[in-house]
Amino acid sequence: MATMTYLQAISDGMREEMRRDERVFVMGEDIGAFGGAFKVTDGFLDEFGADRVMDTPLAESAIIGTACGAAYVGLRPICEMQFADFISCGFDQLVNVAGKMHYRQGLPTNITVRLPSGGGFSGGPFHSSNPEAWFMHAPGLKVVAPSTAEDAKGLLIAAVRDPNPVVFMEHKHLYRRVKGEVPAGTYETPLTARIAREGSDLTVIAYGAMVHTALEATADLDGASVEVLDLRSLVPLDEEAILASVRRTSKVLIVDEANQMCAAGAQVAAVIAEHAFEHLDGPVRRVATPDVPIAFSPPLEQALLPGVDRIKEAARELLDY
Amino acid sequence: MALETAGPLAGTDPAAHGPGHLTPGDRAGLLRSMLLMRSVEERAMNLYRQGKVPGSFYDGFGQEAVSVGAAWALAATDRLCILHRDLGAHLVRGVPPARILGQYMGRDGGITRGRDGNVHFGDHTRGCVGMVSMLPDMMLVATGMAMGFKLRHQDRVALTFFGDGSTSRGDFHEALNWASVQRLPVIFVLENNQYAYSTPLAAQFVVDPIARADAYGMPGVRVDGNDAEEVFEAVHAARERALVGAGPTLIEAVTMRMHGHAAHDDMKYVPPAQLEEWRAKDPIDRQAARVARDGVDVDALREEVRALVDAATQEALAMPMPDPATAHHGAFHDPADGEVVLADGGEAPWSGFAAAGGAG
């Protein structure tokens, strides 16, 4: 065990897996000598060389498309998008080539696509987004979104080893803010939900950065016992864990940092409505980002992103219901 | 070899091409594969008219020399992304015609087991990745396979086809640029068949794509796309170049789409004179004349192919439809089923590989 930041844990997962498996390599813009826009691959070039720490042209469609090709001939590429937002330029290759190949042709696409996502530091409309729901809606893609350092490493390794394309949502705001004990060596975190805090009066369901916001917002709600469920994986979605928690608490609040419309939380709400209706003692509530781009100026951005106060307010209303 | 960079169409006199790298057996083999492609597609069109092929039907009538000639130059260890006018490449790799007809009819015995239609398939056991409809996405996939070969220091190449219309999309640029920056062993075969659906070349680009090869730092080679031997020689040369680490080649095979974009298209936008002009350059007639001069009984060859396609049709018609209960299976690969990557099982019929004692 060593204490690491979320960012160091992602690096550590990649480094360990690259040492263990010569088929694994990383590719992306400015990831070599510069070490990546967020320095996740800092030092990799020295250890693994330019072939396996591949600086690419500024071409997201090509990053995903060539990664697919490399996977089909037996390699295991990890693609870094400089920011999650730029995956829109690689969307077609991810959704149509990687996502649909196995169903059509029986040929798996073993790629991992790392998306530095999320807002909170004036990234503005093109450097703050949370596009995970686009990929949840696309058949054939797995989507994971760790909230802790330990899970960041374990899910990264699980993604690389998974024969299917995995979209790895790494929240930029957690990179250096979140620290934790991380096991040495390689291990896989299962693509299932995790109870971040047990409770009996209310369940708050979240993933990524919102797990921390939810924990903070519900740490002291006049003595209420609030469970926080960290989804960790969005595809597959751990419906059993969601339903089990709702059955225990009978009240549920779902938090998304993504834009509200058709977000991951909307799917979670649908699962609950369909399978746990009789267990509910109140309406399913959601807190998410309104359906506008993420604004640049701090007061505007803070007004959009779900914060501690909005979560507290919604939680109190539900507890009083 | 009648290869020219950004030059006019090469001449059509077969004698001008010399013996090149092809034996009489290869020349007959090229003809046989083209006959097989035409015959399978004609049969599929009949099945379509009988209502047995769902959706629409797309063929490569008149373009047989491109896919057959190109695939003929590849080793079993090479990898392909085959496009929708290129059935001949699947046949050269050895995909059984019955499975192709089953594919068109959405049968369980088709390559995609009814999951996808038309020529949207690739037999991964024969080193082929099934195309996606989005054009020309496969240029990047082929580039990535070549990148894999280079990273692993393997003497192999990847090849893909694409059309004139496809050159307008960004992936065309991204693939040529990337392949050139990394000097990858990839061969891009641009199939210029004069139209993209109904859109003529003049509405697609101002600068001919082959003239742009130079700007990407790679050779641009224009060949007569109705001459299988010329296509073969160009791909063979590009492959040799790729194998010595000299990087990618862009080949433009100039041809004509002699049928509509798909079965529903009456081609009223194509001037009849243009069709007449190209009918006289039919790639199968041309190869048949050569092969006949070599003393091969072409009629017997046609008969053999017809019998083969008759049998394949019966076999395909006997294939069951897929079980609807399996419709929701298979979006993901189960690791318990083992690792699946492209395999070397494709046929590589060129005599030169046998002479070299293997798959080249």
Ligand SMILES: Cc1ncc(C[n+]2csc(CCOP(=O)(O)OP(=O)(O)O)c2C)c(N)n1
């Ligand atoms: C990106 C994209 N847009 C539209 C289509 C629909 N479409 C299918 S084939 C075709 C024409 C393609 O022309 P070209 O690339 O010249 O190939 P050809 O069919 O002539 O062989 C079009 C527009 C498509 N497949 N992909």
